[in-house]
Amino acid sequence: MKPSLRRRLLLLLSGTVLAAWLATAAFSYFDARKEIGEMLDAHLAQSAGLIAAQLEHEIDDDHAARTPRQYKNERKIAFQVWDKKGRLRLRSASAPEVRLQSQSEGYGDAVIDGKRWRIFSRWDESRLYLVQVGERYEIRDELAQSVASHLLHPLAVALPILALLIWLGVGAGLAPLGGVAREVARRAPDNLAHLDEGHAPREISPLIAALNALFDRLRTSLEQERRFTADAAHELRTPLAAVKTQAQVALGARSDEERGRALANVVSGADRASRLVEQLLVLARLDPQTALPPGQTVDLHALAQQGVAEIAPAAAAKGVEVGLAPGDAAPVAGDAVLLAVLLRNLLDNAVRYTPSGGEVEVSLRRTPNAVSLAVVDNGPGIPEAERGKVFERFHRILGSGEEGSGLGLSIARRIAELHQARVILDSGAGRRGLSVEVRFPSPS
Numbered sequence: 001m002k003p004s005l006r007r008r009l010l011l012l013l014s015g016t017v018l019a020a021w022l023a024t025a026a027f028s029y030f031d032a033r034k035e036i037g038e039m040l041d042a043h044l045a046q047s048a049g050l051i052a053a054q055l056e057h058e059i060d061d062d063h064a065a066r067t068p069r070q071y072k073n074e075r076k077i078a079f080q081v082w083d084k085k086g087r088l089r090l091r092s093a094s095a096p097e098v099r100l101q102s103q104s105e106g107y108g109d110a111v112i113d114g115k116r117w118r119i120f121s122r123w124d125e126s127r128l129y130l131v132q133v134g135e136r137y138e139i140r141d142e143l144a145q146s147v148a149s150h151l152l153h154p155l156a157v158a159l160p161i162l163a164l165l166i167w168l169g170v171g172a173g174l175a176p177l178g179g180v181a182r183e184v185a186r187r188a189p190d191n192l193a194h195l196d197e198g199h200a201p202r203e204i205s206p207l208i209a210a211l212n213a214l215f216d217r218l219r220t221s222l223e224q225e226r227r228f229t230a231d232a233a234h235e236l237r238t239p240l241a242a243v244k245t246q247a248q249v250a251l252g253a254r255s256d257e258e259r260g261r262a263l264a265n266v267v268s269g270a271d272r273a274s275r276l277v278e279q280l281l282v283l284a285r286l287d288p289q290t291a292l293p294p295g296q297t298v299d300l301h302a303l304a305q306q307g308v309a310e311i312a313p314a315a316a317a318k319g320v321e322v323g324l325a326p327g328d329a330a331p332v333a334g335d336a337v338l339l340a341v342l343l344r345n346l347l348d349n350a351v352r353y354t355p356s357g358g359e360v361e362v363s364l365r366r367t368p369n370a371v372s373l374a375v376v377d378n379g380p381g382i383p384e385a386e387r388g389k390v391f392e393r394f395h396r397i398l399g400s401g402e403e404g405s406g407l408g409l410s411i412a413r414r415i416a417e418l419h420q421a422r423v424i425l426d427s428g429a430g431r432r433g434l435s436v437e438v439r440f441p442s443p444s
Contacts, residue, residue, distance in 0.1 A: 022152075033143075077094065077136075079092050082132070099132065104121050117134045117137065118136075246263070296333065298332055304362050306340070307340065314351060318356055324361075331371075332441075353379040377434055381427055381433050412436075421440040423437070
């Protein structure tokens with residue numbers, strides 16, 4: 001069964017009230033016992049004084065007298081009168097024939113027949129008679145327990161009523177939360193407008209703010225998905241149409257040479273469509289990400305060696321020389337797979353747009369605050385006016401003479417953003433070609 005917030009609050013509040021009530025009863029018990037003890041001690045002293053004042057008229061000198069027991073609780077109260085010769089002259093029915101306590105002045109405690117007694121002793125004015133008055137501690141305990149129990153008795157009625165009131169009160173307090181839930185449940189799937197938090201209690205305002213932030217993220221994600229789907233459909237239409245056209249040419253070819261050219265164009269179109277799909281899948285994977293898992297370190301130098309080795313056959317087939325400047329390890333915090341995709345896109349763009357006989361160089365540079373990866377070619381470069389646009393998806397520079405999807409630099413920048421890095425475009429050596437520098441923060 002799912003935990004109920006209402007039930008949890010009921011248990012917490014009821015438990016708190018019960019604990020506070022019991023603590024009050026316990027405090028009242030000990031406080032009442034102290035006050036009752038002081039009051040009864042004063043009563044013992046007063047009783048002893050009254051007995052002492054009557055001694056000269058009440059005691060028969062010939063024998064000891066014993067007062068009869070008249071009430072049932074008198075067995076818990078006792079008194080004795082002793083003369084100065086140590087003879088017992090008068091006692092209550094509940095008093096033993098031995099002295100209640102050895103001391104002859106003041107308060108004391110004694111155990112008589114296994115019961116604890118509180119005793120007060122004093123001499124009369126003429127110091128002829130010693131009066132001892134005592135009572136059992138049971139009286140004090142019973143009175144203190146009575147005070148505490150009178151506090152606990154209403155608990156049997158008050159606690160259920162209080163629990164009911166808490167249940168109803170918590171339900172009323174949580175009503176705005178139920179209202180928010182109903183409003184969200186009634187919404188259409190495409191309604192991502194903000195929830196109104198103007199009349200919401202402060203306690204659920206953070207929840208509404210979090211839901212509104214989630215709606216913003218969902219809206220952005222849906223917009224990106226729609227834009228991605230539309231762009232992908234548009235971009236895939238061209239290579240697929242070209243493949244279909246060349247396949248039709250191959251079917252209607254009258255010579256082997258014409259058929260061979262058409263089939264080669266089919267393969268080229270299929271390769272272009274395959275690369276476009278690959279890049280679209282990379283973008284689809286990157287778009288939802290907002291951060292990378294922490295704790296991973298990648299050596300950019302080793303990654304660059306691997307990337308250069310992978311691009312070398314394609315570069316050699318085009319007559320472009322690709323090299324890696326010597327250097328030491330260059331560790332950065334990041335994801336090795338994504339960084340390999342970033343480098344592959346930069347190298348692929350550089351080789352693609354560098355004419356035969358040209359050069360592409362990869363270099364790494366470390367500073368106290370950053371690690372820079374640069375890919376420099378001596379191709380046609382990118383005019384300054386176009387450098388801000390080449391990061392847009394599917395943007396291609398007219399007149400370059402190369403076919404591409406226009407996604408390479410867009411993917412590179414997205415991966416750089418996930419790594420808290422910057423992509424900087426500039427001219428190559430001698431103001432020729434293009435330099436693409438990715439500047440990573442130095443790992444701490």
